[in-house]
Each structure stands twice: as structure tokens, then as C-alpha cells.
Amino acid sequence: xxxxxxxxxxxxxxxxxxxxxxxxxxxxxxxxxxxxxxxxxxxxxxxxxxxxxxxxxxxxxxxxxxxxxxxxxxxxxxxxxxxxxxxxxxxxxxxxxxxxxxxxxxxxxxxxxxxxxxxxxxxxxxxxxxxxxxxxxxxxxxxxxxxxxxxxxxxxxxxxxxxxxxxxxxxxxxxxxxxxxxxxxxxxxxxxxxxxxxxxxxxxxxxxxxxxxxxxxxxxxxxxxxxxxxxxxxxxxxxxxxxxxxxxxxxxxxxxxxxxxxxxxxxxxxxxxxxxxxxxxxxxxxxxxxxxxxxxxxxxxxxxxxxxxxxxxxxxxxxxxxxxxxxxxxxxxxxxxxxxxxxxxxxxxxxxxxxxxxxxxxxxxxxxxxxx
Numbered sequence: 001x002x003x004x005x006x007x008x009x010x011x012x013x014x015x016x017x018x019x020x021x022x023x024x025x026x027x028x029x030x031x032x033x034x035x036x037x038x039x040x041x042x043x044x045x046x047x048x049x050x051x052x053x054x055x056x057x058x059x060x061x062x063x064x065x066x067x068x069x070x071x072x073x074x075x076x077x078x079x080x081x082x083x084x085x086x087x088x089x090x091x092x093x094x095x096x097x098x099x100x101x102x103x104x105x106x107x108x109x110x111x112x113x114x115x116x117x118x119x120x121x122x123x124x125x126x127x128x129x130x131x132x133x134x135x136x137x138x139x140x141x142x143x144x145x146x147x148x149x150x151x152x153x154x155x156x157x158x159x160x161x162x163x164x165x166x167x168x169x170x171x172x173x174x175x176x177x178x179x180x181x182x183x184x185x186x187x188x189x190x191x192x193x194x195x196x197x198x199x200x201x202x203x204x205x206x207x208x209x210x211x212x213x214x215x216x217x218x219x220x221x222x223x224x225x226x227x228x229x230x231x232x233x234x235x236x237x238x239x240x241x242x243x244x245x246x247x248x249x250x251x252x253x254x255x256x257x258x259x260x261x262x263x264x265x266x267x268x269x270x271x272x273x274x275x276x277x278x279x280x281x282x283x284x285x286x287x288x289x290x291x292x293x294x295x296x297x298x299x300x301x302x303x304x305x306x307x308x309x310x311x312x313x314x315x316x317x318x319x320x321x322x323x324x325x326x327x328x329x330x331x332x333x334x335x336x337x338x339x340x341x342x343x344x345x346x347x348x349x350x351x352x353x354x355x356x357x358x359x360x361x362x363x364x365x366x367x368x369x370x371x372x
Contacts (some may be wrong), residue, residue, distance in 0.1 A: 004042035011062050012051075018070075019055040019088050041134060055145035056088060056182065071097070074192060074229040077243055089184050090192075090231070092176050097194055097201050100356055104169065104199035105336055107347075115197035116167045120227025122243040124364040129226065132252045135218075138166055139152065143256035146279035159217050164334045169199060171332045172206040172213075177358045178330075182205070192231030193220040199232055200224045203231075206329070211281040218250035225249070247287075254280050255288040264294050271303065283307050323363075324371045331357055340368035 012033065016026050027034040033051060035041035043051070052059045061068070072091055091207060118138060122131050136142070149155045160170050176182040186208045189319055192194040194201040202220045206212050216232070223230045230242065255278050269272045271282035271289075278285065283304065290300040327335060339357060342348035354360045 002044050004044055005048060006042055006143065007036060007048065007062060009037040011064065011067075014067050015052070015055045015057045015062060018057065018086070019160070021042075022056070027154055042366065056092070056176075056179075065100055068350070072231070072270065074194065074231055075242075076192075076231040077240060087188055089176050089182050090189050091184075092180065093173065093195045094192065094194070094231075096177060097203060099173065100335060101194055101196055101199050103356060104323060104335065105196050107338060107342065113198060113264070118166065119195060119197045119200060119224055122225045124226065124245045128252060129223075131249055135221075135225070135249065135253055139163065141253070143259050147277065148255070149279055152214065153277050154292060156210055156213050159214060161216065161333075163221060164332070168224070169201045169332045169335045170204065170217070171201065171335070172204045172329045174205065174207045186278040190232050191216040191220045192227060193223040195224055195227055195229045201332075209281070211275065211279070211284075213282055215250050215254060215284055218253050219246045222246035222249040251284060251288050251291065252279060256294045257288065260285070261292055261294065264289070269295070272309075321339060324367060327363070327367055328371055331359075336367060336372050340372060343368060 006239075013023060016023055018107075027037070032041065032043070032370070036043050048062060049059060052062060070086060070091060072086065073094060076090075094189075100275065118134075120256045140158075141159075141162065145158075146155055151185070163170055173184065175184060184207070185206050185207055188206055190208055190212065191202065191205075194203075202217065202224075204216055204220075206213075208216065219232065226242055226245065228242060232243075248291065260274070260278075263274060263277060267277075271285045273281040274285045280289055286295065286303045286307070290297065291296045295303075321367075331339075336357070339348065339353050343350065343353050348356075354364060357364065357367075
């Protein structure tokens, strides 16, 4: 006879809502779980294991007398939409990158590396011009840096390389690790920065538009300039001083005021054309046009509302893409290089490297020997 388990219904409900599911919708699709909750049936061990996997909860958590307190471990600026205070996919992604960060940071300390000068170098009271000039020098970027880039993809790639050369580790992800069913919504998180004096990490949501990714990269980098770990959802506006600072640095870096005024004379109020030229979204052009008194607040908000309320097609992805190139982008070129060097010098066991990267066997070996 199959053994059945007497499970606390409150733990089942907690696990479902913890994973971000609407309880009623989940139970409509999973009638057996509803039966466990109302007490008309009891689950088997295998059924509970399957349930735990579906809601991404450690199996043992289903039997705890008290639920663990789980909170997003960094400052997180949300959109104005209603959100749960806890998002499991973001939480798990932050923990994954923090484990990688801790390992790299220890490696660099053991190697006698210096702390990175730009971490916490400025405050929100710092001169904007001083900050922008410093970042331009650090990343080796001129005001017209985007004009010779053939498309937005190249702009993102070159900016990422510049940040990695400066000492950052950048990961582009669409889901939790390699779990394709656990997508990270752009509305929930565009990106975040994990501050560390030796190994700062930046996460970018690769489901976001490429033009938005350019701005997010510099926005998150600006949090590192403040010495902050912080994350951002799809924020419409921010009263927080740190967010204002990061938006201002990113906006001025991407769209130089003097250069915009010069180009405005050729393309007045042509936000799309100017956005293409500067390799940013049209909304960033409008934001900088307002900064430079090229449009009024009313004109800005009229464009903001029309732009943000436009129909946006879902970002299409090539299902036959290069899995190795995708893996390098997810892990980050700099991080994977550190992993390779540690493995080849016998400072990191293969099993530990598998755990840090989420890749195993031939896939991992090919990554570290042929793809970086």
C-alpha cells in the first residue's frame, strides 16, 4: 500500500504564494493540491517531491513548524505597479550571484589584488560633471561614443566590455540559472548591482529591450560608484536620491547635453531618430531633452505617457541560437575566465566549478577551453 503523508495545509499555501503563483489560479490547475489542502486526500512522497520542484521550494521546508524569513537582501526600487514584497526568482538569482561574487572576491584577495578605486568614490552630493568626466575616463568613452556603433547590440557589447575591463562582472540572464520555467519579468527587475570592493557584479535582464539594457548597465554601474548594492524594477520615476543620481549619471553619459543640442537642430523632437543615433531608447532622448530645456515638462510627460503606453511586442529569441555563446553571456566573460584559470591552476575542483557555474561535463569543458 502506498504511504501517504499528513501535510500541514498552511505550508502548502505558503509554498505556492512564496513562488509567486496566484493561489486560486494554481489550485484550479492543480486539483490534487487543492484536495490536499481541504483534507479530502493526502499526498505521497513522490507527489510532494514533484510539488516542491514545481514551486521551487526545498523539500524539507514543507515540514517546518515555522517558515523561514526570506527577504530580498539588497535595496530594491520597484515599479508603481503592485508587487509582492518578495520575489523568489529575483531572490534566488541574487543569492547565486552573491555566491559567485564571494568566491571571486576571495580569489582576488588571495592574489593580493587592490580594491577597485571607483567603488564608493562618490556620493549623491557629488558634482554631476565630475562624476561623468570620471566615468568617461574610466571606461574610455567619448561623448559621441555611440555614433560609430552599427546597432544597439554592439553598443551593449562594447559597454559591457568596458565595464569588465574596469573590474566589473556582468551577467545577462532571462531566468533563474538554467531553469527555463523560472523567468524573471522585466516589470519585476531590469537589473541590479552587487557592490564589492574587489568583485562588483551587475545583473541585466536579457529579456529587456537592447536600448533599455544600455541605460540599465550605466544605471547599475552608478550604484557601484555610490558603494551600493541595489536593484531596479520598471521604475517610472524615483524620489530616492540614489535613483536620481544613477539616472542622471547614466543619462549624461549616454547623451551628452552639448552634443544633443547640436543634433537637435537636425532632428528636432525626432526622439526615435535621435535614439537610434545615440543608441538609446527614445525615452532617454526625451529625458535628456527636458534636462537641456529643449522641451517643456508638459511635452516630456505627453511623450512619456504615449511611449510607455504603446503596444510592445514580446522580445523574440532564436530557439536555435548558440548555446555556448548564451552560456558565456549568462555567466559573464570575466567570471568564466576566473573559473577557467582557477580550474587549470588546481585552485578550484571541477565539482565546485560545476556548482558555481551551473554547467557540467563536456559543456563546461568546452566553455573553458574553446569559448573564452
